[in-house]
Amino acid sequence: MSMIDGLPPLRSVIAEHGLSARKSLGQNFLLDLNLTAKIARQAGDLSACDVLEIGPGPGGLTRGLLAEGARRVLAVEKDSRCLPALAQIADAYPGRLEVLNADALEIDPMAHLTPPVRVVANLPYNVGTELLVRWLTPAFWPPFWQSLTLMFQREVAERIVAPPGGKSYGRLAILAQWRAEARIVMDLPPEAFTPAPKVRSAVVHLTARPEPLHPADPKVLSRVVATAFNQRRKMLRASLRGLAPDIEEHLRRAGIAPTDRAEQVPIEGFCALARALAEA
Incomplete structure (x- = not known):
């Protein structure tokens, strides 16, 4: 694993701060900084964007986003154990990382973001679908975000991009594809994570449509x-x-x-x- 910045390897960060992943928080940490940088690149050019990241954990994807040139990152982390590790990243990238110790389901991120905004996150498994539905169903359209680049269990990713005619096609596919262009851009095996989940994961990239695909209330x-x-x-x-x-x-x-x-x-x-x- 090559380094993308001058900060310590993630395994050292986790050991230093005692950051064992907690199942109750849906945590599975990505430790390969090459992978986190690759995920960041799937979101496109971030140099003119603020980025919202949910559940940064020890900061692997956060570092990828900053190393890939994100103008600014707002990282929302519920687990206070991760705050010292994220503070080290903020010190290494002065003025470009803000960390909120909060529940992503209970805050308004736009109070801390300047458009244009993109969302990039390895979402905690236990809140991922709920957050996606919220982002796809705002009171007004277009939404606050230009694009969503999100990690899900592979099964959920397939439901998001599914065409009609199969068992994966359902409410989530219609909700996502009606208002966004959705595609799977990366696959990740269980061993890419610590701890390794029992299922494969995938990154889905959704680009907001200016208007929904077809008119409807x-x-x-x-x-x-x-x-x-x-x-x-x-x-x-x-x-x-x-x-x-x-x-x-x-x-x-x-x-x-x-x-x-x-x-x-x-x-x-x-x-x-x-x-x-x-x-x-």
């Missing part, structure tokens, strides 16, 4: 998609019956066969159905 679309996939094995005329007594007519108006199942309907079809129901 977000609340109506969310309700339609949630209802359809809650009973994904049923035909839509049965699973969506509770939305409207004449649901078959609305399905046909949207170009959807009433006998289709949720996983067969592309995003455009769900948006058309949401518009038909909203008009009714």
Whole structure:
């Protein structure tokens, strides 16, 4: 492992500060600085951006982001044990790293960020999906972020980028792809982490669309998609019956066969159905 800066190797940092990963916090640390720098590069040119990082832990990805030229990094870390290690990084990059000892689910990061903003994070497994959904469902669009470059379990990553027709396609795929361009840009084996998880991981890069892929009211679309996939094995005329007594007519108006199942309907079809129901 080559060094990307003059700071100590991450294994030494972890030993010095007693930073054993805690399962209760969803922690799996990336110790290879070559890998963390590679993840940072997947986010593109960061020299003119503030970067939001959630769950930096001992700071492997933080160091990658700063070494790759991020204008400024806001690192939100719930585990106070990591603060001394992150303070050493802040000292090595004066004025470019701010660390918040906080729960990412409970703060407004924009109070500490200057646009344009990109989010890059090895998300704690226990809050990763919830944070993604929040970032994809703000009150106003476009959102505060230009792009999201996020580490997930491979299974979750596949759900985000899934096309219609398979078992991975569902609410998360529609939510992500309706408002962003999403693709998997890296795969990581369990042994890349300490401790090694039982599953493979992947990095997903999402770029915010200026406007959603197809017009639809977000609340109506969310309700339609949630209802359809809650009973994904049923035909839509049965699973969506509770939305409207004449649901078959609305399905046909949207170009959807009433006998289709949720996983067969592309995003455009769900948006058309949401518009038909909203008009009714």
